[in-house]
Amino acid sequence: MKVYDGSTTESLDTTAPERVKVGIAEYQVTADDAVLTTSGLGSCLGVAIHDPDATVAGLVHVMLPSRDEMEGKNEAKFADSGIRELVAEMERSGADRGSMTAKIAGGSDMLDFSQNGSGIGVRNVEVGRRVLSEFDIPLDGEDVGGEHGRSLRFEATTGDLIVKSANRDPITL
Amino acid sequence: MYDDLGSDERGISEILGTVLLISMVLLGSATVIIFGASAISDATQRTTTEAATDYLETVDSRLATLSASSDDPEVVFDPQDAAAREYHVRRDGYMNVTVNDNPDCSVNQTLSTIAFEDSNGNTVGYEGGGVWRSGIDSSTQVTPPDVTLADGMLDVNLVNVTGTFDQARNRVALNASETRNTTETFSENLARGDCPRPDNVSITVKSQFYDGWADYLETTIEHSPPTYVTGGSEEILPGGSDDAGRDQVFVFKSEIEWVGESVEFYIYMLPEYESLTSLMSSHADAESDAIPVDKLEVFNEMTRDGTEQAAANVEMMTGIRTEAEVTRLSFAPIEDVPKQVGTDTYVGTVVEFTGVPSGFLLVLFDEASAVHIAEAMMPVEMDADELTPQHEAAIEELGNIMTSGFVDGWANVLQTSVDHTPPKLVHDMGRAIIDPLAAQVGQHQEHAFIVDSEMRTDDIAFGAEIHALPNEKELRQALDELLVDRADQTEADVEQIF
Numbered sequence: 001m002k003v004y005d006g007s008t009t010e011s012l013d014t015t016a017p018e019r020v021k022v023g024i025a026e027y028q029v030t031a032d033d034a035v036l037t038t039s040g041l042g043s044c045l046g047v048a049i050h051d052p053d054a055t056v057a058g059l060v061h062v063m064l065p066s067r068d069e070m071e072g073k074n075e076a077k078f079a080d081s082g083i084r085e086l087v088a089e090m091e092r093s094g095a096d097r098g099s100m101t102a103k104i105a106g107g108s109d110m111l112d113f114s115q116n117g118s119g120i121g122v123r124n125v126e127v128g129r130r131v132l133s134e135f136d137i138p139l140d141g142e143d144v145g146g147e148h149g150r151s152l153r154f155e156a157t158t159g160d161l162i163v164k165s166a167n168r169d170p171i172t173l
Numbered sequence: 174m175y176d177d178l179g180s181d182e183r184g185i186s187e188i189l190g191t192v193l194l195i196s197m198v199l200l201g202s203a204t205v206i207i208f209g210a211s212a213i214s215d216a217t218q219r220t221t222t223e224a225a226t227d228y229l230e231t232v233d234s235r236l237a238t239l240s241a242s243s244d245d246p247e248v249v250f251d252p253q254d255a256a257a258r259e260y261h262v263r264r265d266g267y268m269n270v271t272v273n274d275n276p277d278c279s280v281n282q283t284l285s286t287i288a289f290e291d292s293n294g295n296t297v298g299y300e301g302g303g304v305w306r307s308g309i310d311s312s313t314q315v316t317p318p319d320v321t322l323a324d325g326m327l328d329v330n331l332v333n334v335t336g337t338f339d340q341a342r343n344r345v346a347l348n349a350s351e352t353r354n355t356t357e358t359f360s361e362n363l364a365r366g367d368c369p370r371p372d373n374v375s376i377t378v379k380s381q382f383y384d385g386w387a388d389y390l391e392t393t394i395e396h397s398p399p400t401y402v403t404g405g406s407e408e409i410l411p412g413g414s415d416d417a418g419r420d421q422v423f424v425f426k427s428e429i430e431w432v433g434e435s436v437e438f439y440i441y442m443l444p445e446y447e448s449l450t451s452l453m454s455s456h457a458d459a460e461s462d463a464i465p466v467d468k469l470e471v472f473n474e475m476t477r478d479g480t481e482q483a484a485a486n487v488e489m490m491t492g493i494r495t496e497a498e499v500t501r502l503s504f505a506p507i508e509d510v511p512k513q514v515g516t517d518t519y520v521g522t523v524v525e526f527t528g529v530p531s532g533f534l535l536v537l538f539d540e541a542s543a544v545h546i547a548e549a550m551m552p553v554e555m556d557a558d559e560l561t562p563q564h565e566a567a568i569e570e571l572g573n574i575m576t577s578g579f580v581d582g583w584a585n586v587l588q589t590s591v592d593h594t595p596p597k598l599v600h601d602m603g604r605a606i607i608d609p610l611a612a613q614v615g616q617h618q619e620h621a622f623i624v625d626s627e628m629r630t631d632d633i634a635f636g637a638e639i640h641a642l643p644n645e646k647e648l649r650q651a652l653d654e655l656l657v658d659r660a661d662q663t664e665a666d667v668e669q670i671f
């Protein structure tokens with residue numbers, strides 16, 4: 001039972017859409033005109049999914065490619081289970097898988113010290129693309145790889161994904 | 174802390190205790206009031222209270238699993254060697270939660286109990302989701318109830334049971350729907366009006382196991398009323414009488430963020446050193462991989478010495494007087510590791526070190542500091558506002574020598590060989606820099622040790638941070654092999670490096 005959990009019902013500024021932060025290994029889904037943001041994507045991957053018909057949007061910030069490779073209770077930490085969980089949560093919020101489109105950003109190769117095989121960033125992107133195609137969710141835009149970090153701003157009303165980097169002008173996917 | 178406040182409505186001598194509890198919001202406080210209850214009727218018995226305790230713990234875990242199910246399951250339990258008639262189901266206790274002393278914010282709910290009593294007057298009971306034992310004078314908790322107060326949130330889930338025990342069958346019905354109703358009544362009554370913004374919360378429990386409840390709630394959540402303080406980070410640290418002369422303290426840090434609001438704050442908990450270490454050692458099992466506290470201290474000191482040497486090295490190369498300011502060793506879930514670094518843009522170097530332990534080491538400067546410190550190293554005055562390739566080359570050199578000192582300092586104390594790759598220069602968002610390193614470490618572990626140190630100078634705007642992310646298992650191994658008395662060698666050995 002929840003008596004007081006720190007959440008408030010005070011009126012928000014109605015002129016600006018609500019800004020919802022998505023932490024590492026977390027996802028958020030909104031059916032309102034909120035803006036979902038996440039920061040500090042290095043090799044991590046941000047997957048933004050939008051259903052324009054139901055105006056439901058969701059963003060997940062995954063850290064590692066596959067849940068099968070290791071133990072871990074947090075589904076949102078891994079690209080495969082994180083995307084599955086995000087799609088399921090969006091469907092619970094009224095979205096239809098048939099109308100969903102996706103955009104991905106992140107998966108940088110920066111500071112990859114792995115001696116052999118592909119780095120985590122590359123594998124995050126590969127698994128992300130594969131799981132989205134398993135769900136038949138078309139990939140509408142991507143800004144992945146490279147040697148720099150990214151922060152994301154996902155506008156639920158338009159489905160625009162704005163990608164910011166430290167040494168580059170923002171781009172809109 | 175208990176006051177005798179007379180009888181309850183049934184005319185049975187009662188003891189009422191008040192226990193100061195936790196603030197539901199950062200201001201205010203809460204109170205727990207515990208009533209005693211009448212002794213239950215005499216019962217014959219042959220079995221031991223231990224068997225009854227085991228049995229009720231089984232009941233507890235079975236009911237906990239079932240309480241989430243949608244229908245009202247009836248469960249038949251076999252009390253094994255205990256005769257069925259020694260168990261009773263009673264419904265004569267209650268729990269009351271009142272917010273702000275406001276009758277409109279008050280909820281009263283029945284506590285149902287499965288109880289067993291032996292000939293010596295000892296009772297074992299399952300009540301409120303926990304198992305309790307009571308003797309002639311007092312009662313204690315065996316397993317905790319489903320009532321918790323943590324992080325400013327009160328969770329109550331009162332399992333509601335009815336049933337009979339007789340020779341023919343031992344039957345306990347879990348009223349899942351009534352249990353849910355109880356929980357919903359709490360929610361509905363306490364979530365309206367001003368109730369969710371409590372200045373104080375009173376929890377009143379009437380139970381045979383009242384002092385067990387009191388102890389549980391007290392040890393879980395006792396605190397003193399908050400005091401408003403302002404000041405720098407060091408001044409507001411409480412000067413605990415026992416910890417005053419201590420060089421190192423344990424700190425639990427939580428960051429709180431409001432969804433959709435630009436409000437963030439931190440909660441720091443500074444447990445008393447002695448009580449925390451004794452609590453930890455009583456909870457560690459002999460076979461576990463717990464790291465002894467004295468080794469953590471040595472490790473922290475080793476890090477401080479390494480940082481001081483790195484700072485001295487900065488001073489030597491730049492002529493700017495620099496001091497090691499903060500050193501700490503954190504242990505956090507891997508996904509929280511990037512939060513150790515700010516969201517601003519940083520410039521610095523990253524290396525991978527190999528050996529025992531292996532891991533990553535970052536030397537980071539904020540952009541302004543990077544420009545200042547790089548110029549101090551240059552023979553020609555640049556007077557630039559932005560980082561040029563010359564600045565970056567200077568930072569790379571500085572990062573390299575700071576890294577060497579730091580890593581070699583460890584290696585000497587641990588008496589292992591720790592090598593590192595050439596530094597990679599980074600210039601990016603702080604969290605994006607540490608994110609791929611956390612991910613690489615996170616392929617093998619769910620939690621990580623993070624070694625953080627900072628250095629500052631008053632002369633110019635300058636700040637540098639060193640973060641090390643060692644492999645958890647290897648660090649445990651290294652600490653396991655670490656001889657505490659070798660810590661004295663740190664300083665001398667680190668000096669040899671430079």
